Amino acid sequence: MTKLTIITKPNGRQLPFDEARLDAFIQSAARRYPELDTAPLTQKLIRTITARDEFPASEITAQLLLAASESTSIQEPDWTYVAAYIYLRKLYKEASVQRCYDSYAKYGNFYALLKQLTALGIYSGDLLRKYSKTEIMQLELIIDPERDNLLNYLGVLMLSERYLARGYDGAVFELPQERWLVIAMHLMSDEPADVRVAHVKEAYWALSNLYMTVATPTLANAGKSHGQLSSCFIDTVDDSLRGIYDSNTDIAELSKNGGGIAAYMGKVRAAKSSIRGYKGVSSGCIPWIRQLNNTAVSVDQLGSRSGAVAVYLDVWHADIMEFLDLRLNNGDDRKRARDIFTGVCLPDLFMEAVEKRGDWYLFDPHEVRTVMGFSLEDAYDERKGSGTFRHRYEKCVQSTELTSRKKVAAIDVMKRIMQSQLETGTPYQFFRDEVNRKNPNKHLGMVYSSNLCVEISQPMSATTVVSEELSGDEIIVRKKPGLFVTCNLSSINLPRAVGADVLERLVPIQMRMLDNVIDLNTITVQQARHTNERLRAVGIGTFGWHHLLAQKGIDWEKPEAVAYADELYEQIAYLAIKASADLAQEKGAYPEFEGSEWSTGKYFEDRGYLPPNDGNAHIWSAKWAELAQQVVQTGIRNGNLMAVAPNMSTAAIAGSTASIDPVFQPEYVEERKGHRIKVVSPGLTPQTFFYYKPAVQYDQHASIAQNAARQRHIDQSQSFNLYVPSAIKATKLLELYMDAWRQGTKTIYYIRSKNVDIETCEWCAG
Numbered sequence: 001m002t003k004l005t006i007i008t009k010p011n012g013r014q015l016p017f018d019e020a021r022l023d024a025f026i027q028s029a030a031r032r033y034p035e036l037d038t039a040p041l042t043q044k045l046i047r048t049i050t051a052r053d054e055f056p057a058s059e060i061t062a063q064l065l066l067a068a069s070e071s072t073s074i075q076e077p078d079w080t081y082v083a084a085y086i087y088l089r090k091l092y093k094e095a096s097v098q099r100c101y102d103s104y105a106k107y108g109n110f111y112a113l114l115k116q117l118t119a120l121g122i123y124s125g126d127l128l129r130k131y132s133k134t135e136i137m138q139l140e141l142i143i144d145p146e147r148d149n150l151l152n153y154l155g156v157l158m159l160s161e162r163y164l165a166r167g168y169d170g171a172v173f174e175l176p177q178e179r180w181l182v183i184a185m186h187l188m189s190d191e192p193a194d195v196r197v198a199h200v201k202e203a204y205w206a207l208s209n210l211y212m213t214v215a216t217p218t219l220a221n222a223g224k225s226h227g228q229l230s231s232c233f234i235d236t237v238d239d240s241l242r243g244i245y246d247s248n249t250d251i252a253e254l255s256k257n258g259g260g261i262a263a264y265m266g267k268v269r270a271a272k273s274s275i276r277g278y279k280g281v282s283s284g285c286i287p288w289i290r291q292l293n294n295t296a297v298s299v300d301q302l303g304s305r306s307g308a309v310a311v312y313l314d315v316w317h318a319d320i321m322e323f324l325d326l327r328l329n330n331g332d333d334r335k336r337a338r339d340i341f342t343g344v345c346l347p348d349l350f351m352e353a354v355e356k357r358g359d360w361y362l363f364d365p366h367e368v369r370t371v372m373g374f375s376l377e378d379a380y381d382e383r384k385g386s387g388t389f390r391h392r393y394e395k396c397v398q399s400t401e402l403t404s405r406k407k408v409a410a411i412d413v414m415k416r417i418m419q420s421q422l423e424t425g426t427p428y429q430f431f432r433d434e435v436n437r438k439n440p441n442k443h444l445g446m447v448y449s450s451n452l453c454v455e456i457s458q459p460m461s462a463t464t465v466v467s468e469e470l471s472g473d474e475i476i477v478r479k480k481p482g483l484f485v486t487c488n489l490s491s492i493n494l495p496r497a498v499g500a501d502v503l504e505r506l507v508p509i510q511m512r513m514l515d516n517v518i519d520l521n522t523i524t525v526q527q528a529r530h531t532n533e534r535l536r537a538v539g540i541g542t543f544g545w546h547h548l549l550a551q552k553g554i555d556w557e558k559p560e561a562v563a564y565a566d567e568l569y570e571q572i573a574y575l576a577i578k579a580s581a582d583l584a585q586e587k588g589a590y591p592e593f594e595g596s597e598w599s600t601g602k603y604f605e606d607r608g609y610l611p612p613n614d615g616n617a618h619i620w621s622a623k624w625a626e627l628a629q630q631v632v633q634t635g636i637r638n639g640n641l642m643a644v645a646p647n648m649s650t651a652a653i654a655g656s657t658a659s660i661d662p663v664f665q666p667e668y669v670e671e672r673k674g675h676r677i678k679v680v681s682p683g684l685t686p687q688t689f690f691y692y693k694p695a696v697q698y699d700q701h702a703s704i705a706q707n708a709a710r711q712r713h714i715d716q717s718q719s720f721n722l723y724v725p726s727a728i729k730a731t732k733l734l735e736l737y738m739d740a741w742r743q744g745t746k747t748i749y750y751i752r753s754k755n756v757d758i759e760t761c762e763w764c765a766g
Contacts, residue, residue, distance in 0.1 A: 006054045017055065019046055026064070029085040032149070033078040041067050061090055065675070069153055072678040074667060074689060080680070083153035091160060094172035106148075107175060110140035117173055122165050124225040127182070130189045135197055139185065142201055143177045147208045151176065154670065154677050155653040161673065162649075163219050180207040182223040183214060187513045190520065202509040211497045211506050213543075213650035215489040217258050218517060227258050229517045231645070232451040233528055234262040234485035237288075238462035239269055239366060244288050246463065248295055250484070250525045255299045255307035257524060260452035262310040263292060264460060266345065266377045269366030270318035270404060282366075284319045286335065289326065293337035310341040312430060312449030314377055315350050315413060316393070318362045318404050324416045327424040343428035344417060345449055348381050349390045351431075351741045353410035354734075360413055361397050364404035371401045378446055380436040389433065418733050421751040422726070428454045429748040431741055438746070440603045440715055441535065441639050443595035444483060451487055454747035455643040455719045458485045458537050463527045481527035487539060488517045488532075491647045492572065493654045494544040495551050495682070503575060507540070511579035514538040515587075515637055536590040539643030539716055540576050542569075544656035546663055547682045550691035556662060557702040566709040573642060573713035574623065580637045581630050589635025598636045604628040607712055643716035646749070656682050660710070661721055662695040662703070664752070695723035696753070700736050708743035717746040726753040 005017040023042050030036045045063055049055050068083035093103040099116065101108035111133060117123040127136075151159065156176065165174035165182075174182070184203035191199050206212050213219065221227030233254050237247045251261045269275075271284030289311050296307040313323045324344070326337045353360050368376050374392055381387030396402055420427060428450070435447050435457045444459035463482040468475065490510055497506055518536050523529040545565075546556070554560050584590075597603040604610050609624035648658040657663055663681045666689070670677045681692050700722050707720050722736055733751075740748060 003053065005050050005052060007057050007060070008054060009057050017049055022046065022049075022060075026082075029068075029082045029089075033081065036076060036078060036082065041071060061086065065153070069676060069678050072153075072680055074680055074684055074686065077680045077684060080152040080154070080678070081149070083677075084151050084156045085149070087153060087156050087160070088148050088151075088176075091156075091172055091175060095175055098167065098171050098173050106145040107143055107177065110143065110178060110181070111136045113173065113178060117165055120167065121225055122167070122173075123182075123223055126189060127185055127223055131185065131196075138197060139181060139200055139204075142204055143181060144208060145177060147210075148176050150210050150655070151653070152655045154679055155655050157672065157675060157677070158649060159653050165224060177208055179219075180204055183207060183218065184513075186222040187214075187218075187516045187520065190516065199509070199512065202505075203513055206506055206509050206513075209496065209500075210493055210654040211500070211502055212490055212492050212510050213647070213654055214513070215487075215491075215645070216649060218490070219650065221258065228523055229488070229521045230259060230486050230523065230532070231489045232260040232262065232453065232456060232487040233525075234264065234449065234451050234456065234458070234460060234487075236264045236448060236460045236462040236482055236484075237268055238464055238482075239267045240464075242465055243462060244268065246465070248291060250463075250528075251292065251309060252295050252299045252307075253524050254528070255296065255309070257522075260308045260310075261296075262312065262343070262449060262451045264312045264449040265289060266312065266314045266317060266448060267365055267375070267462065270364040271322075273318075273364045273366045273404065274370075284322075285313065285317075286319055286322050286326070286337075289323070289340065290337045293340045296339050308341070308452055309339075310343055310428070310452045311337075312343040312345055312428075314345045314365075314432075315347070316361065316363055316376065318364045318406065320344070320362060320413065321408075321416060324413075324420050324427065327426060328420060329423065341428070341452065342420070342426045343430055343449060343454070345430045345432045346741075347389055347393075348384065348431075348433045348741075349393060350410060350413075351738070354414045355738060357409070357411050359407050360410035361393075362404075362406045362408060363396055363402060367402055367404045368396060372396060372399065377448060380446070381433045382437065384433075387433070414734065414737075415730065418730055422724075422728070422733070422753065425750040425752065428750070429737070429740075430454065431746055434741075434744055435717070435746045438606070438715070440597040441592065442597065444535070444592055450717065450747050451485070453646050453719045454749045455541070455645050455717045456485060456487045456539065457643075457716045457746060458535060458640055459483050460485055479527070481530045483535075484525065484528040484531045486523065486528050486532040486537070487643070488514050488521075488537065489539045489541060489643065489645050490514055491541040491543050491645065491650060491659075493651075493656055494542050494548040494568075495656055496544075496654070498548060498568070499551065503571065507572065507575035508579040508582065510540060511538070511576060511583060511638075511641075514540065515580075515583055534591050535639040536637060537640035538638050539645065540572070540641060541644040541647060541659070542572070543647045543651035543654070543659050544682075545660045546657040546692075550681075550683050550688045553688075553691070555691065556693075557699050561702070562705045562709045565706045566712070569710045569713040574627065576641045577631065577636065578627055580641055581627065581634065583637035584631075584635040587637060590637060590639045592639060593635050596639065598631055598639075601628050601632045603715070604631075640716050642714045644710070644714065644718040644720075646719040659719055660707070662698050662723065663692055664695050664723070666692040666694065696725055698723065700724065701739055704736065704740050704743055704745065707740070707745055711744055711746060719749045720745065720747065721749045721752050723752045728753070 006014050007017050026038045026042050030038050064086050068079050071079040092106045096103035099108040118125045184200045188199040215231045218229045235247050265285045268285040269282050272280045273282035275281050292309050296309040299307050379388040379392050381389045430450050441459050447457045448460045461482040464480050466478040468477045611621040651658045666681045
């Protein structure tokens with residue numbers, strides 16, 4: 001007599017193992033994919049289970065997930081959706097236990113969920129206050145559980161583990177479609193009552209169909225009682241003891257609430273500078289950067305991971321050489337800050353000096369301000385090859401009063417940059433002249449640096465203390481708020497949105513959602529909040545570019561890819577500007593609109609959108625001329641509109657390729673908290689394999705050409721990576737930098753090679 005294996009349920013109940021039931025479940029999980037042969041997987045699992053006298057039911061689910069994931073391959077990529085189905089059934093069952101409904105219904109009562117999680121303090125309570133029970137029950141009807149099947153295994157696992165609202169003990173409550181609906185309701189909660197539900201339905205349509213994703217902080221925190229909605233912040237550190245410490249406090253506060261931070265340190269005096277007339281006593285900016293490094297480690301991101309801080313410095317700053325060594329693995333630990341990310345600000349003049357193998361001069365910014373009467377960092381070249389920066393720089397070079405001036409070979413500085421990049425992936429590169437030439441808000445000042453993921457470029461200035469006085473039992477501090485940049489991001493899923501031809505419907509609702517983030521956000525640093533409200537800057541980005549090219553049969557390295565980038569991003573730019581202009585007619589222009597290049601029409605002229613006088617009008621010119629007239633006459637709602645973030649995590653949730661990058665590897669295995677996940681590039685089949693080489697095998701000059709074509713249509717920047725072999729020759733890497741600079745690239749993110757361990761940015765994921 002054959003001994004039966006006993007299956008033990010979580011509640012202690014025991015049942016004999018039913019092979020037929022297991023087979024039926026696996027066939028049900030794979031029913032959408034008739035090309036998959038489930039028999040080998042089923043037999044393997046039966047052998048595994050029957051080899052033991054007793055087998056926990058929970059382990060059967062784990063074995064199912066592992067087997068389905070390991071079956072995923074280029075030949076049979078759809079096994080990832082079988083694994084997702086299995087994981088979703090697990091989620092439905094766990095949620096039904098907490099919420100007391102039949103798991104076969106998949107989703108329980110939505111209104112009851114809102115009440116339950118609000119009572120637990122997990123939801124903020126705003127949804128119940130702002131929406132009537134009738135509205136909530138009406139919105140519950142649009143929840144479509146079938147859209148859960150759009151998620152692959154990695155996507156549903158990431159969504160579940162990181163973003164779905166759970167109990168304080170980790171118990172499952174919220175399910176994927178409810179997360180999309182809660183986000184939609186939260187972002188539309190202050191819209192007029194007569195149109196609010198309609199806007200929620202549109203936002204849910206966009207999110208649940210995976211046509212777009214919101215940024216990681218919005219995805220994680222919308223509707224919840226803690227956390228803010230913006231992705232990244234950029235501070236300008238003042239050259240004063242109070243300014244440095246106040247910035248550190250602000251950075252800690254934002255980090256605590258889940259923000260990624262960048263700090264521009266270019267105004268801080270260099271080592272051996274004077275303090276209050278005492279010469280040679282300053283320790284420079286490196287110790288203050290190390291202090292920020294400690295803040296990043298000490299102040300966790302919502303208690304789940306270390307904070308993330310990027311620090312930028314100008315290439316002419318006297319501390320630049322020590323700065324470039326901060327993240328190196330060797331050397332004096334007292335001069336290292338390995339937990340921060342570095343970025344270097346490069347003017348055209350420096351790149352020209354590198355190209356000519358010429359000299360370069362370093363200065364102390366404090367001495368330049370004191371002696372020369374101007375700030376070198378406050379100028380840029382208004383035109384290629386001429387402008388205020390090089391005029392001031394030359395004055396500094398010729399001055400006999402600047403004792404901090406030091407001559408170095410420009411190529412030696414670039415070698416140090418390349419050495420650090422190949423070892424650590426950083427510093428990021430910020431081409432400051434190009435950024436400032438293309439800044440539509442020049443009337444608000446300089447863009448000194450970018451953010452943690454290099455896609456943001458907005459005017460910046462330092463916050464300063466005006467007065468501090470004792471009034472009774474209170475100390476009253478008055479500050480002049482600087483422009484403390486805030487990034488509000490979301491991304492279009494190109495393969496799904498373009499494939500379904502929904503961009504014209506999608507972008508307006510996406511812009512409305514982003515614009516509402518500004519008013520709904522709970523930013524605790526007041527100057528960041530003030531800047532957010534003055535500039536109302538947002539960043540619509542994209543992901544799935546490589547996936548889209550493969551889907552359309554376009555080779556990454558062919559000119560067709562560049563032409564398509566130009567065509568597609570012009571369409572997205574038009575739709576984004578039109579959506580923001582329409583919002584301005586409804587809600588008003590951003591407060592700093594007057595004096596901007598939006599208000600004068602120069603923004604459209606500089607990008608070649610308006611009809612030329614030679615009769616060779618672009619096919620879009622008439623539409624652009626009409627839109628430019630609308631913007632000039634009635635305004636635009638948002639001071640900045642587009643920025644392409646890294647968005648690796650949200651792209652993974654939506655089942656596509658990250659950002660504008662080629663895939664790093666077409667097929668790989670990801671280990672995640674006990675889950676071993678086989679990942680195949682989306683749309684990768686034996687027929688499309690040709691379009692999915694590993695990133696490092698592509699000619700990076702082709703990537704640069706695509707980047708340049710897109711950049712004309714993106715008012716901010718792009719998280720643009722270069723993928724190079726670890727043994728690349730310095731001359732070849734330098735050629736890439738020079739090509740990127742010549743073609744008008746604004747920023748370069750990481751230099752990625754197999755030798756560089758690079759942490760995925762979770763803050764700007766959108």
